[in-house]
Amino acid sequence: MQKKAAHRLRPLRRLATAVLLAAFSAAAQxxxxxxxxxxxxxxxxxxxxxDSIVAEGLMPASVSEFGDMLKRTAADLGHPADIYRDAVILTFCSAQVAGRMTSENPRHIALCPLSMALYNLPSEPQRVYLTYRLPATGTPGGAQAEALLGRIARRTAESLGLDGHRTIH
Incomplete structure (x- = not known):
């Protein structure tokens, strides 16, 4: 009897697993x-x-020439060389934000440093995308990090004279 009940529940377990995976995937995106x-x-x-990062009293800790790295390694690793026209990633850390997030949960160390990327595509040289990942901690420290990233993005657009920039995602 228990085997039959377990067998009948198997499709429901698969459905529940698929729903959870889809939810986590959507949340990550x-x-x-x-x-x-x-x-x-x-x-x-x-x-x-x-300039926008510096205006927050921070210094970019590192700049990764991401597009150049992909171009250099394309032939050896088999990925396209022309994914981006150009792409860079800037990392920085706010001691105030990092201190708050890690005091909320020591595992939040994995969220530091914060990073923001700029890229454009080969077919769109005058269209630049500014992208960043939100900490998504659901904590006051995470909200503080999100606010910092948002201010930097807005200031970047404003300093380019693009007050009406569009948020895509």
Missing amino acids: AQIVEHLLEPTDLANARAALE
């Missing part, structure tokens, strides 16, 4: 915010982003 900055080029957008 929702954590990425993207702003369209146009018309501008990547060099001007990068300078504006760097």
